[in-house]
Amino acid sequence: MLRILTGLFCYSVVFTSCSSEPKAKEQVAKTFVLSDTMMHTISIEPAVMMQVANELKFYGKITADNNKLIEVYPVVGGNVEKVNVELGDYVNKGQVLATIRSTEVAGFEKDLVDARNNLIVAKNNLRVSQDLFEGKLNTERDVAEAESELRKAESQLSRIEETFRIYQLKQGSLFEVRAPISGFVIQKNINQDMQLRSDRTDNIFDIAQIDDVWAIANVNESDIGQVKMGVDAFVTTLSYGDKEFQGKVDKIYNIIDPETKAMKVRVKLSNPGYLLKPEMRALILLRFYNDETMIRVPSSAVIFDKSKTYVMLYKDRYNIETRQVEVYRQVGKYTYISSGLKEGEKLITKNQLLIYDALND
DSSP states (O other): OHHHHHHHHGGGBOOSOOOOSOOOHHHHHHTOOBOHHHHTTOEEEEOEEEEEEEEEEEEEEEEEOGGGEEEEOOSSOEEEEEEOOOTTOEEOTTOEEEEEEOHHHHHHHHHHHHHHHHHHHHHHHHHHHHHHHHTTSSOHHHHHHHHHHHHHHHHHHHHHHHHHHHHTEETTTEEEEEOSSSEEEEEEOOOTTOEEOTTOOSOSEEEEOOSEEEEEEEEEGGGGGGOOTTOEEEEEEGGGTTOOEEEEEEEEEEEEOTTTOEEEEEEEEEOGGGOSOTTOEEEEEEEEEEEEEEEEEEGGGOEEETTEEEEEEEEETTEEEEEEEEEEEEETTEEEEEESOOTTOEEEEESHHHHHHHHHO
8 A cells, every 4th residue: 555655656756866867766865855745745743852651551431420429219108100201311300200109198198187187276275275264264384285285286287297398298199209400310210000118228210410420440459559649541432432531530449349359440521412421331541651751752653664663854845864763652642762863853743654655665
């Protein structure tokens, strides 16, 4: 393929000699010139002196932020009349998720009716006691006892009404399960006509806000010493190919999971458009910097040929040099060069393979 491209490229170069005699390869290299067309298709960047970066690669998964996740439990048992949402739906705070018909709610309704009746009786008893006291037919103690019974009745009614407000109980023995926050339904363990026991301990919904999510990485024991708080993290998933989500390590779980034999590390990520979904598998790269400095160039500038590494040095359109270099480390889009380059030297980083092939074939 390179030979074909080189053949095409040769039409865009200019030679200073008009002689028809074949020239030596060295002479061709000296008279090589980039055409105006090729000048518009290449990119040139300088070599820079930078701190050496290192990168660790881990596998993990995306999870919801536990601080923004609410587990919803049924406070009563009974028969599930209706379920209004499905897994993955977005719900608003206060939205009805499900309706349960419950004998427990019927019991609360009876308590409410009894409490209201008791309050009416207590008020009447106090009024009668006060009238009798004014007529000298009973004592002040009798009035005080009637007042005490009224306060008890008022307290009982207030307690029952508060129960109705907290649990949002409805007339007809109905209990409405409502969303405590706005977010996505990420777990659902309830279906229509299901019978729920009053002593059930499992949640029926999980509601999560996923504007921010966590990427949880499993760190091998051999790499634990290199992982620090605040280290830059770059997360990719199978769903979005080369798209990177950038964050930082914001928590290190300083225990070893007995099943995976790894330590967990948490990376917090913003999630615009809700692209990242809980339980997605993720590749997590942690990038940190050493104290030493070295020449850094774009990885796109590096050419590997015949077990050696080269770059194309650009001085001007008439003066392009093939330079052998020694690579120390490649980290993502950048490569660190241990020898062969000086700071500030300019490199061709786009279409350099065509030029390399033309000069070195």
